[in-house]
Amino acid sequence: MSSSTAVTSRLTSGQAPKWLVPAIGLGAVVLGAALSALIGFSIGTWAIFAGLLFVIVAPLVVSMIEGRRKGADSFVRFLVYGAFIVALIPLVSVIWVVLSKGIPGLSMNLLSTSMRGVTGVHDNAAAEGAGPIYGGIYHAIIGTLEITLLATLISVPIGLLTSIYLVEYAKNGPLGKAITFFVDVMTGIPSIVAGLFAASFFALTTGDPSERTGLVAAVALSVLMIPTVVRNAEEMLRIVPNELREASYALGVRKWRTIVKVVIPTAISGIASGVTLAIARVIGETAPILVTAGFVTSINWNAFSGWMATLPTYIYYQIMTPTSPTAASISETRAWAAALVLIIIVMLLNLIARAIAKFFAPKTGR
Amino acid sequence: MKTKAFASAGSLAFVGLLAFTACGSDNATGEAGNSESGSGSESSVSGTLSGIGASSQQAAITAWESGFASANPDASVQYSPDGSGAGRKALLAGGADFAGSDAHLTEDEYQQSQDVCGPDGAMNIPVYISPIAVSFNLPGIDSLNLDAETIAKIFKGDIKKWNDEAIASQNEGVDLPDTNITVVHRSDDSGTTENFTEYLAAAAGDTWGQEPDGNWPSAYAGESNKGTSGVVDTTTSTEGAITYADASAVGDLGKVNVVVNGEPVELSPEAAAKTVEISDRVGVGNENDMSIDINRTPDEAGAYPIVLVSYHVVCSSYEDQATADLVKAYESYVVSEQGQQDAADAASSAPLTDALLEDAQKAIDSIEVAS
């Protein structure tokens, strides 16, 4: 919080001395400690009191010296910094928990084998220290990657094209309004319903009631993914300045080419981040995967035939129904390691999306 | 410059991913696998058997999957723990070769099953017996004797303290603390809850006053958590908590010796299997059906009445020879002594008694191919 000697204050006279805000910060920390000691000291209450004191007192002082407008400005600035810190605490905690619980289970063996043939007997032995922890998540990684990739391949083109239609073609027509509205409604489909829908859709079309493959799961995930993609891409396309489009039209460029060469590249960074969001929405789904792709312990490379396991179903069932009920901690270790791997995969996907975005994006000031 | 860095990071990640995907193995346990096993049984069956059903059997199924696969290298079994209801529904729709279920088929479902399973319909075969432990977290106390009446009152919330007279009178010499009782129950619909409430309704119906159901009665509030592991976690971390859970999962928690006919019965696989053996058959379905109406108030000594029986629901006839052979081979292994022992080792279940195994084998032998 001490990093807040405002840049703007240099431009004006009658400003508060540079040391003032840090001094108030220090005072708030001390006073916060005293106050929290009154109701039973803890780090949490100390931080809360100190933060509150600072956010209230510092702007008051600034506004007394520099005027009301400056006071309001610094109040918002401290609030924004505060929001940032408040947001960081739980998020850092989540990452810390996953790292600290996930790393111990991470091994080459975990990454390169499936769960085929691993039974409670092996886990019991491992829990007693009589053997290594067998079993891995290789099959689940394959399943997650293939199903998510398929779902992305289905939903990104559909979603992106729809948002292009909404922004560039429909303008304010009734069809455009209807699509926008129903896309919003689509975000409210419970995930299990999407799974059941995909399962019965494939049961109807293939005539096989037990049709469970990676593809069915991908369709189910697409139902969940498309609205997120559309909503996001629409927003990003809308904020592309009209001047750019008009400049392109003025050069005689056709509309479709303007969209492909000007509008989309300008918005690509936002779209890419939206697609990552959409992937994140679905990559952790458990329920729809079960009813569409089943659950297996061995490797299946073919997303178009046979059951598949994914990391979320793997994690879920390792925790809910441990391989050995008497040595559940072994399954838990594997589950947390799988969770860590899942996050790493999402991170890599994010990196790739960003790289793509950077590659296509025009040079801007950002 | 930044573009380059990102692109190279991305491609590096991609290459890493590729490299990694190339070296996976299905041989998770590092054993030589197929070569040394399959000694006695002739491995004539091949193909993949699909089952859908209860998650309660999951740990046992894993053991059976690997035991069956090592005896029959060309065959494999896959099982999706969607739930009992989902499993039965899938079987009736022809979507699964067998279903795992915590409850046997109802009359209606049996009628329906005749459409896909031939005129004799589907059969329920008990394969997995798991005693349900009533366990509590009181430091220093390993076991307590409680009768059905008292258990019902505790879970209903009528008895609020551990040193209540009703508990103390059945446990002389135990130093009961003045701790509040926290009842922990399952938040999900489950076979465990269904069997536990069924026991309470049968053995202490007047006190309990609720119909048996897979959902905990909403009238009796308490802490809840999802799944067996969930309630065990909550109980372990809360002093004075009591819950009901699969006996294999309760670990170091104290266990209740259920008092039946004035005699406390200690929880053991044998005591659980005994209850199942002396229980009556329901008699739904064909003559080989083994649906069991569990006797919650056994007269014989040494029978532990709170047990969960999980079935494999199979068709009495299958469309093609290969599936019929596969089902027969797999289920025969499951109800063999070896299969039951494998499950007991892996999942700490209670092996079926010989009498039950014999009947089960007879039912399996009756499976045929639809003409």
Place this chain on the structure above:
Amino acid sequence: MSISSDAPTGPSSPKSSRKELPDVGNPAADKIFSGISLAAGILILVVLAAVAIFLVAQALPVFTADSEDLSQGSFLKYIYPLVIGTLIASAIALLLATPVGIGVALYISHYAPKKISQAVGYVIDLLAAIPSVIFGAWGASVLAPKIVPFYDWLATYFGFIPIFEGPASQTGKTILTAGIVLGIMILPIITAMCREIFVQTPLLQQEAALGLGATRWEMIRMTVFPFARTGIVSSVMLALGRALGETMAVTLVLASGPLTASLIKSGNQTFASEIALNFPEAYGIRMSELIAAGLVLFVITLVVNVIARMITSRYKEFSGAN
């Protein structure tokens, strides 16, 4: 974003089109392209219609069934605690996440130094990508036990307010905790989307505001917010959609039970969690009941979205976008 940008006119057209003569494109392709994008839009409507038909067909038996077959005697009695529970949890999540999310987005776009903002932006994207099951596990194993003393404190000093009525849950698995976890989950969604939009605010407007002597806050209030208003609402709606339908996080964090007014006692239930918990063992009429619950959730989302549309259209005339 730094004010001293090297491209004062905002995003310029791609470099490539500057070098070569403009390739104006094939006129026929125009028709094809608009046709394809229209088809994609219609496909979405068709899928949604199919889902709706599927839901209604599966849920229908509930409305004609005997009352004793239903788990609570009547469907209404079954559904209203779920409606209330879901709305409470989502409302808590939005109340917490919206201000903080917008604050963090502002921090990234207008306050933080450029280098930090890029790193933070990346981290936020990453956090948005953490699967909900992990947030759920974190909430159940880390947050819930830690928050118990706070609930005790609330129950002691504010117990007279019905929503803080004691005795507080001793596991911390309450609807308030679920709301907090949901809030943390949707925070990155709001932030990621708001940031993208804040960054796109026309630089000229921002510089004009600063040039007239506005403080940074006044500049944000006068240029950024009007420009981003629909986008903010949109991101909040997207987040709300996720909060309403979130399954795993709530299932793991909330010790569900009957409806209670108190936020710090165990109890209450949400739609998605109810469906997930009971679906596996559901059969026959119970299954229809759960799917009907899904249908109601669907309708709630619809209503919420209608309201959001009304809000955005009210503000449209003030929007700074072109």
